[in-house]
Amino acid sequence: MYLENLKSDFYEFITGKRICLIVHFDIDSICTCKILQSLLRYKQISYTLSVVQGVNDLKNVYRENAEQVKYYVLINCGGTIDLVDVLEPEEDVVIFVLDSHRPTDLCNIYSNGQIRLLWTAEDDLDVPEFQEIFCEDESDDEESSEDESEGRVAKRRRLGEEAIMKRRERRLWEAKREKIVFEYSQFTYYAKASALMMFDLAWKLNRDDKDLLWYTIIALTEQMIYEKIENTQYVLETGNLQAHATRLLNRTSDTDNTTSLKITFENDLKLVLYRHWSIEASLKYSTYTACKLRLWSLKGDKRLHELLADMGFPLVQSRQNYLSMDLQLRQEFPSAIAKLSEKYGLTDIEYTTFTMSYGYRNKYCAADVVYGMMTILECSPKTKKCEECFQTALDCLSRSHKNLLNAAIEKAKGITVSLFKTVQAALDMKRIISAGPFIYYIVQEGGLDWYLFTHQHILSLLAQFIIRAYVVMTRNRNASSLPLIISAPKDIEKGTCIVMGIPPLCENSPKNFFGKAFEQAAQRTNSDAVCDYFDTAYFDIPVKDRTRFLDALTALLS
CATH class of the missing domain: 3.90.1640.30 (inorganic pyrophosphatase (n-terminal core))
Structure with a gap:
């Protein structure tokens, strides 16, 4: 209820x-x-x-x-x-x-x-x-008693016409119910972030502050980065949070202005961790610019250097850490790339987001924190239990533990590079296969950083990168209407792999039909597929059953 x-x-x-x-x-x-x-x-x-x-x-x-x-x-x-x-x-x-x-x-x-x-x-x-799903009459009990008695007295009497009609109506109702339930549950998707609901409660209780608002912003940004929600929903929610940021602007629990938290609503660039990296590296390894400029090729590399030259950024400056760059170049960077966006096909490189700053040198974009937390959750040593990783991620949200966040952001750069190189290798070796109704890619055990992709969210980032790169590179005109299935090793000892699916690029809605499709394919192949995830677009299946599983999916979706 x-x-x-x-x-x-x-x-x-x-x-x-x-x-x-x-x-x-x-x-x-x-x-x-x-x-x-x-x-x-x-x-x-x-x-x-x-x-x-x-x-x-x-x-x-x-x-x-x-x-x-x-x-x-x-x-x-x-x-x-x-x-x-x-x-x-x-x-x-x-x-x-x-x-x-x-x-x-x-x-x-x-x-x-x-x-x-x-x-x-x-x-x-x-x-x-309610009445379409749950039967309120007592026909169940009547039928069961009739069924029991039927076995004993079948030779002596036949079911009356009324009982037959009741059974027929029951079957029709059950068939209709099955159809309604299937239509309701055939797509998996995400609703408003839970943090938004909890912050709303804190606001109504007059217990909200800028820290709680910042946690809510991070949760919303995570939904945007992993494409869990539509862009229009993200824009609406950021508008609501901007109103809260304005309201809380002058309310602070800090007495010292040098440490007080400031949350700013502003336009930012779709570049991964550029405030903590070099401009050249961030441009090269970000999914958005890598796909728009095809940076996995020599031609794309040349185009990247042309872009930097057109902006008036020397390579020496572009390869330095962002904070070590010339101050004037640093201030001009967002506007310089915006001016050239049309020429290089980067028209939607800007998006609205929030940044948090405190003290003189501490400034983080919400996306930076998301990547840092993802790294803590999914790239910690195997000896660390999930409870420890969770607690570390919880701690890194506190300003008093900024060293945890900074260390995680450093590690996130390596993950971003691994994602880029995996996609580059997949394109070079033509491992993104078209199976008719969908395309698929299998992360090979022993490949470059393959162990990273046993985790849900890093695998999701790889899937988004691959489907965009494939659409850009392929000659198939229908590529944007094809969904992607991606698989990676899960547990080597047990011989299992993780399989996930994402909807095609042409669909703006992130609603995902693969949960039901995977379920039906597993039934058809009698494989030991297990969905222990709360998002059913992910399944664990034995590696030996993967080929039959993909064949069943091809037949199912054709």
Whole structure:
């Protein structure tokens, strides 16, 4: 069921109770958790924090806490599965869910109060009516009793006409229900970031500040970078956050102006980490400019140097760290590239975003923080448990731990270079294959930095890069209408790989149909495919079944 008033039905309800906070392993969840923690501290609400990466983790965490805790808050996990069926909670257990994954499971929506959703019905699209999904009459019981008696007295009497009609109506209703449920659940997509909902609650409680606003901005920026939401939705939300930034401009908890936080709404460039890198490297390895200028080729490299020359930037300056460049060149850089954008086909290189600054030298764009946090979550040593990575990412949001963020940003540069080189190798060796209804690319074990792509979000960035590079380079006129399937090794010892799909470039909507397609392909091939992710566009399958799995998908989508 949906909660109408989060202040009274959620925040005041959990005051004085012990809760278990179960948080998904991603950036939006970390930002939401950080905001919620500040609200819980204010009311001195005791809580246990657990981190989950999939459905099995969620089950284990629930089992571990079931005896001590009766109230649970789930962040970005659980909304898309039938929680009562999966967790089998006692009747007095209450589970609050704040999840941006869609579609929401219908049993959660129509729960009698045990499952409480922290968003409104307007945030879910095309939800079927209760009577279309759940049968309210008692025909089930009648039929079952008839079925039981039928075995015993089949020789003595036949079913009456009324019973036959009831069964026929039941079958028709079930067929219609199956169709409605399929249409509702066939696409997976993302709704508003959970941090936005939590910040809205903090604002209504008059507990918001600039730090909480900055966490919300990072969560929204993460959705934009990973293309989880449409650009129009991003623009609308940034407009709302700009209003909050203006409102909070003169409110500060800092007494010293040199350390006070300033959040600025401004135009920025679609260049990865350029404030912490050299201009030449950022231009070369950013997905946007690499695809527009085809920088993986010698011709593209030459074009990049022409662009720098046209802007009046000497190579010596362009190869220096951005902060070490000549001050005048640094100030002119955004306007210089904007002037030449039409000539080089970079017309939409600018986008609106937020930057955060404090002190004299600390300035970060929201995208910089996203890349840094992604690196902490997905590129930490294997010896580090996911709970440790989560806690480090949580800490790096605090200004007192800027060294953690700076170290992560340095590491993120290496990931960006690896993404570029992987795409370059895929194009040179013609490994992006057209299978008819889709294109696919397989990351080979033992290839350049192949182990990076066992993680969801880095694999997602690679997929976005590859599909754009393919559309630019191929002679296939229908390339922009083809979706992409990408696969990478997952667990070498178990012989499994991760498979994910993204929609074609021609579709502006990030709605993804691969969740249902993967499910059907797995059934057709009888493979041991497992979807333990909350986003069903990702599947784990045995490497030995991958070829048959792709063949089944080709037949399914043709």
